[in-house]
Amino acid sequence: MKTHWHSLRLLCGRFGIALLWVGLMVGVATVINLIGITVIGDIEGWTRWLQDHSGYFLIWRLCLYGFTAYAWYRMRLRLQQREGASERLGLRPYEVIAVAAVLLFEINRLWRS
Numbered sequence: 001m002k003t004h005w006h007s008l009r010l011l012c013g014r015f016g017i018a019l020l021w022v023g024l025m026v027g028v029a030t031v032i033n034l035i036g037i038t039v040i041g042d043i044e045g046w047t048r049w050l051q052d053h054s055g056y057f058l059i060w061r062l063c064l065y066g067f068t069a070y071a072w073y074r075m076r077l078r079l080q081q082r083e084g085a086s087e088r089l090g091l092r093p094y095e096v097i098a099v100a101a102v103l104l105f106e107i108n109r110l111w112r113s
Contacts, residue, residue, distance in 0.1 A: 072095075072098075079091070
């Protein structure tokens, strides 16, 4: 029973930290957009500026995807060394879902342009 409460506290702690990070990212994105709108002058100008510089944002996203893939690969290697074969870890479905989500996001962005 004691280990059950410890696991529950650990899960809530991790969830709370993840929720805090998501809130922080949303807050930072909101502040950046508000600053951009204020500097440019209006929402239409800010939207036009974002569209004009979309190539730089693509390069940024590709670098971010590359860094994330590298970090995931390193973490996966450590898990394999500690836990054994990747089949026992059950990571494959999550890897496929992550790659599919990124591809769908980028295809959607290209389609809307």
